[in-house]
Amino acid sequence: MLTFEKRESTPLRVRILVPAGSVALGLAVGAVVMLFSRVNPLRVYAAIVKGAVGSWYALSETIAIATPLILIAAGLALVFRMKFMNIGAMGQYIIGALCGSWFALFGPSMPTWAMLSVMMIAGTAGGAAWAIIPAWLKVKWDVNEVITTLLMNYIADFILKFLIFGTWRDPFSHGFPLSKMFGSSAQLPRLFAPPSRVHLGLVFALLAAVVIWVIIRKTRFGYEGSVIGENERAARYAGISVMRNVTIAAAVSGGLAGLAGVSHVSGYARLVQQNFGSGWGYTSIIVAWLSNLNPLVAVVISFFLACIEAGGYQVQIAMRVPFGIVNVIESSILFSLLACEVLTGYRVRRVRRQSP
Amino acid sequence: MSGSPSAISIIVTLLVTAVQSGTVLLLPTVGEIFTERSGILNLGIEGMMLIGAFFGFVTAYRSGNPYAGLLAGAVAGACAAMLHAFVCITLRGNQTVSGLALSIFGAGLTGFYGDRFISQRLPRSIPSLEIPGLSRIPVIGPIFFDQDIVVYASYVLVAGLWFVLYRTRPGVHLRAVGENAKAADAMGVNVSATRYFWTCVGGALAGLGGAYMTCRVNPFWLQGITSGQGWIAVALVVFAMWNPLTALGGSYLFGSIMALQFQLQAAGVSINANLLAMLPYVVTFVVIVVATLIVRVRHLGTPHELGRPYVREEK
Numbered sequence: 001m002l003t004f005e006k007r008e009s010t011p012l013r014v015r016i017l018v019p020a021g022s023v024a025l026g027l028a029v030g031a032v033v034m035l036f037s038r039v040n041p042l043r044v045y046a047a048i049v050k051g052a053v054g055s056w057y058a059l060s061e062t063i064a065i066a067t068p069l070i071l072i073a074a075g076l077a078l079v080f081r082m083k084f085m086n087i088g089a090m091g092q093y094i095i096g097a098l099c100g101s102w103f104a105l106f107g108p109s110m111p112t113w114a115m116l117s118v119m120m121i122a123g124t125a126g127g128a129a130w131a132i133i134p135a136w137l138k139v140k141w142d143v144n145e146v147i148t149t150l151l152m153n154y155i156a157d158f159i160l161k162f163l164i165f166g167t168w169r170d171p172f173s174h175g176f177p178l179s180k181m182f183g184s185s186a187q188l189p190r191l192f193a194p195p196s197r198v199h200l201g202l203v204f205a206l207l208a209a210v211v212i213w214v215i216i217r218k219t220r221f222g223y224e225g226s227v228i229g230e231n232e233r234a235a236r237y238a239g240i241s242v243m244r245n246v247t248i249a250a251a252v253s254g255g256l257a258g259l260a261g262v263s264h265v266s267g268y269a270r271l272v273q274q275n276f277g278s279g280w281g282y283t284s285i286i287v288a289w290l291s292n293l294n295p296l297v298a299v300v301i302s303f304f305l306a307c308i309e310a311g312g313y314q315v316q317i318a319m320r321v322p323f324g325i326v327n328v329i330e331s332s333i334l335f336s337l338l339a340c341e342v343l344t345g346y347r348v349r350r351v352r353r354q355s356p
Numbered sequence: 357m358s359g360s361p362s363a364i365s366i367i368v369t370l371l372v373t374a375v376q377s378g379t380v381l382l383l384p385t386v387g388e389i390f391t392e393r394s395g396i397l398n399l400g401i402e403g404m405m406l407i408g409a410f411f412g413f414v415t416a417y418r419s420g421n422p423y424a425g426l427l428a429g430a431v432a433g434a435c436a437a438m439l440h441a442f443v444c445i446t447l448r449g450n451q452t453v454s455g456l457a458l459s460i461f462g463a464g465l466t467g468f469y470g471d472r473f474i475s476q477r478l479p480r481s482i483p484s485l486e487i488p489g490l491s492r493i494p495v496i497g498p499i500f501f502d503q504d505i506v507v508y509a510s511y512v513l514v515a516g517l518w519f520v521l522y523r524t525r526p527g528v529h530l531r532a533v534g535e536n537a538k539a540a541d542a543m544g545v546n547v548s549a550t551r552y553f554w555t556c557v558g559g560a561l562a563g564l565g566g567a568y569m570t571c572r573v574n575p576f577w578l579q580g581i582t583s584g585q586g587w588i589a590v591a592l593v594v595f596a597m598w599n600p601l602t603a604l605g606g607s608y609l610f611g612s613i614m615a616l617q618f619q620l621q622a623a624g625v626s627i628n629a630n631l632l633a634m635l636p637y638v639v640t641f642v643v644i645v646v647a648t649l650i651v652r653v654r655h656l657g658t659p660h661e662l663g664r665p666y667v668r669e670e671k
């Protein structure tokens with residue numbers, strides 16, 4: 001029989017070993033799943049590594065995927081600390097991208113700096129607005145935010161489809177669900193020489209990670225957020241406005257997801273398409289949890305999961321291994337982490353059941 | 357007068373589909389009601405439904421027997437739920453995140469194995485089975501009694517589970533564990549075993565709902581074929597206020613919306629298909645807000661221990 005003893009403090013060794021062990025366990029589960037399908041997991045993992053960091057181009061594609069993950073995970077670190085489970089990053093990402101892209105596709109012509117500023121602000125505002133709705137319903141009426149944010153993901157995805165199969169579709173796209181290419185004033189600058197598609201969003205992402213880290217660690221707002229997460233009732237007694245804090249945090253989180261969406265659209269593909277990585281909204285949740293809600297650690301974890309994503313695309317093309325394996329690996333890592341987390345809070349011992 | 361019979365027959369056709377679409381939602385919803393009643397929140401319904409839908413489909417496809425598909429779907433769903441139960445009950449993991457992980461896992465696993473089955477059709481799906489006599493009743497007969505074995509089983513299931521919940525000893529234990537685990541423990545109820553059992557039942561029903569979808573309603577395989585219906589079921593639990601009988605009404609209501617959407621699309625109504633497809637999610641969104649308000653005002657429903665791990669040693 002297992003017994004659990006509460007730890008006074010968690011040794012650093014455990015805090016590093018638990019996520020590392022979870023990753024190893026997740027990869028092992030992925031390998032077992034592949035074996036059942038008679039796919040050689042070692043070859044797949046080798047191909048994933050090669051597809052993710054095997055060349056400068058591969059590495060730069062990986063960094064381009066890590067960019068939105070870092071942005072979204074930074075915001076999630078803030079809201080998850082308040083126990084507001086925003087699962088709606090996918091929807092906020094889509095809505096942010098759509099709000100910004102409207103200016104690129106249909107807005108008045110403006111100089112580059114003005115156009116890009118307007119797009120980024122519109123994207124951030126759109127994402128924030130999409131997140132404020134469930135936050136407000138949660139703090140005001142205690143409506144379950146997991147359900148509302150999830151439903152809003154589906155709604156946002158249908159709005160995207162409605163536009164991209166409708167009025168936003170480029171008449172010369174031969175029926176493909178693609179918008180027109182953004183004008184040069186609406187293209188977020190790329191940081192390196194082509195073919196790299198790493199864009200200015202990476203700078204936004206790294207800045208956001210630092211700023212959110214400072215907010216969490218060094219400000220009153222961050223401290224109040226932790227109190228709300230630990231014990232909401234105590235926070236209320238201490239005179240902390242739960243409503244204000246949660247709404248602001250949700251807006252920041254949604255805003256960063258929106259910024260991730262619009263910067264990716266404007267810097268990476270430079271047009272709107274049916275799928276521009278909105279599934280990363282879910283990947284970011286795994287990033288946030290693996291990094292223990294620390295935005296700086298999340299930068300490293302984002303890069304790691306971006307490797308799996310980027311490698312997964314390559315493996316799908318080159319070896320015809322379905323992309324689903326990426327979701328299997330990622331969710332198995334998350335499961336393992338949840339299972340192993342008990343070790344950070346408790347010392348687990350095996351004891352023989354004693355007869356009374 | 358000449359137009360009215362055809363109008364009725366259109367509505368009857370619509371409602372026949374509505375009951376089938378409703379049953380896809382009903383099974384997972386009822387399962388989740390019992391899981392949540394024991395204090396375990398399982399947000400993995402979407403994943404368990406997909407797993408049930410896929411393994412049900414493959415079993416029916418390979419064996420040619422759709423009933424074997426149903427069984428396989430239920431077993432697969434139960435296995436997936438055990439993963440959640442182990443993480444949340446034994447290891448006290450975060451239930452929200454674990455459920456989410458299960459949903460992503462289900463999408464990934466079925467996406468990986470399902471790749472080679474895309475657009476394959478079942479050779480034989482579950483046939484209709486008319487109940488003699490009852491199916492002759494005008495309007496009600498064709499809607500409720502000219503269905504298939506799963507629909508009939510779901511009537512019995514809902515009534516039976518309602519009876520178990522409110523009229524039997526295991527039901528009392530279940531409610532005790534969900535309302536006050538410490539008191540239940542003191543009464544001598546095994547809290548962990550109760551939670552394991554009902555989480556497993558919830559998973560089996562979610563898997564069955566998924567398998568019913570691929571073995572009857574849409575007898576083919578597509579990636580992500582459940583398309584978010586698992587999340588609608590999670591919302592329906594709140595709408596039903598954790599009561600299996602109310603869940604029946606709620607599921608059929610949503611089944612009607614789904615059926616209406618398909619019928620309008622088939623009839624070529626000039627509403628954009630993507631907007632139509634959005635409809636169930638928008639309605640669910642409104643419903644979850646309204647239902648939460650009602651639950652708040654009337655102080656009923658939510659099991660008190662929902663989402664809290666039970667730890668005996670502490671305090």
